[in-house]
C-alpha cells in the first residue's frame with residue numbers, strides 16, 4: 243500500500259473534532275491561546291496519541307513539541323512537518339491544528355502501511371504561532387531557527403503581566419515531555435507545512451491543492467502630517483493647515499498608486515489618529531499606519547519610493563513624513579520541494595495551482611535552516627481567524643495525501 247492510500251480521512255477528521263473540544267467556544271471555534279491550560283490539554287492529547295503508536299516524544303526550551311518516527315538509517319537527518327496548536331482568542335478549528343494533525347496522520351498512515359523511510363520523520367507543534375497573547379508570533383519556530391533569542395522570548399509578558407517563562411513552566415508541568423537540552427534547533431533535511439489557505443483563491447478557482455511558492459514580504463509604515471490647530475468656525479479654508487485633510491489626500495493617492503492589474507500587492511491603512519480630536523478644532527496632527535505586502539522585495543522597494551514621493555507631494559501646506567517601522571523580506575521556498583509538491587498533487591489526480599502565501603507561517607523561519615515548502619487546502623469562503631472557519635474532510639485528507647508522498651520522497655533521498 244502507498245502512503246497516500248493509508249491516509250484515513252475519518253481518523254483525521256475525528257482528531258480535529260477531539261482537539262476542537264479543548265478551548266471550544268459556543269460558536270464552534272476555539273480559544274486555545276499559547277501556553278494556556280487549553281494549550282497544555284492539546285499537548286497532552288497529541289502526546290497520548292503518539293505514545294499509543296510507539297512514537298517518541300520530546301520538547302525543547304521554548305516548548306516546541308516533537309513526535310518522532312524512526313527511520314532505517316539512525317544517522318540520517320530527519321524530515322519534519324507540522325504547524326501550531328495555539329489559536330486566536332476567537333479562532334477556528336483548522337488554523338495551525340490541521341498542519342499538526344496532517345503531519346501526525348502521515349506518521350500514523352506510514353505505520354499502518356508498514357512503510358519504512360530511510361530518514362526519521364518528525365511531526366512538530368510549534369509554540370505560540372499566533373502571537374495573540376505573547377508577541378511576536380511564530381515564536382517557537384523563530385527561536386528554533388535562531389531568528390529570535392531564547393532568553394529575550396522567555397522574558398516577554400502578556401497583557402496581564404504574566405511572564406512567558408512562567409506560563410511555559412506551567413504548561414510543561416501540566417503537559418510533561420522529555421526535554422531536549424540546550425538551545426532549541428537541530429539540523430533538518432527538509433520541512434513541509436500544510437495549512438488551510440486562509441484566503442479565497444483555491445475555492446474561487448476550484449482547486450484542491452495550493453502549491454505554495456513562498457511567503458510574501460511585508461513592510462509597515464507610519465505616516466504623520468503636521469498642520470496647525472485652528473477654530474473650526476472662524477478660520478477660512480485658505481488659512482487652514484488641516485493635518486487630516488492632508489492625510490486624506492496622501493491616503494487617497496496611495497490607494498491609487500498601489501492598485502496593480504493582477505491584484506497581488508496588498509495595501510492597508512488600518513489605523514488613523516487625528517489630534518487634538520475635538521469636533522470644533524481643525525486637526526493639527528494626523529497619523530496613519532500602512533501595512534504593505536508583496537511576494538517580491540523589488541516591487542515593495544518601488545512602491546515604498548512611490549509612497550515617500552506622495553507624502554512629499556501631497557502634504558503641503560502641512561508638513562509630512564513617512565517612517566518605515568518593520569520590513570520582513572519575502573520567503574522563497576526551495577524549488578525542489580515546490581516541484582515535488584506540484585508533482586505529487588498531479589500524480590494523485592488533485593487539481594492544483596501555484597500561489598504565494600499571503601499570511602506568515604512557521605515555515606518562513608524554518609526555510610532558513612533547510613529546504614522548505616508548504617501545501618494549502620481550501621477553507622470555506624477563505625474565512626480564518628474566525629470561529630466560523632471551516633474546511634471539508636476530503637480536502638483535509640487530500641492535503642495530507644500530498645504531504646505523505648512528499649515526506650516519503652524527501653525521507654528516502
Ligand SMILES: [Zn+2]
Nearest residue numbers: 337338371437
Ligand atoms: Zn496558522
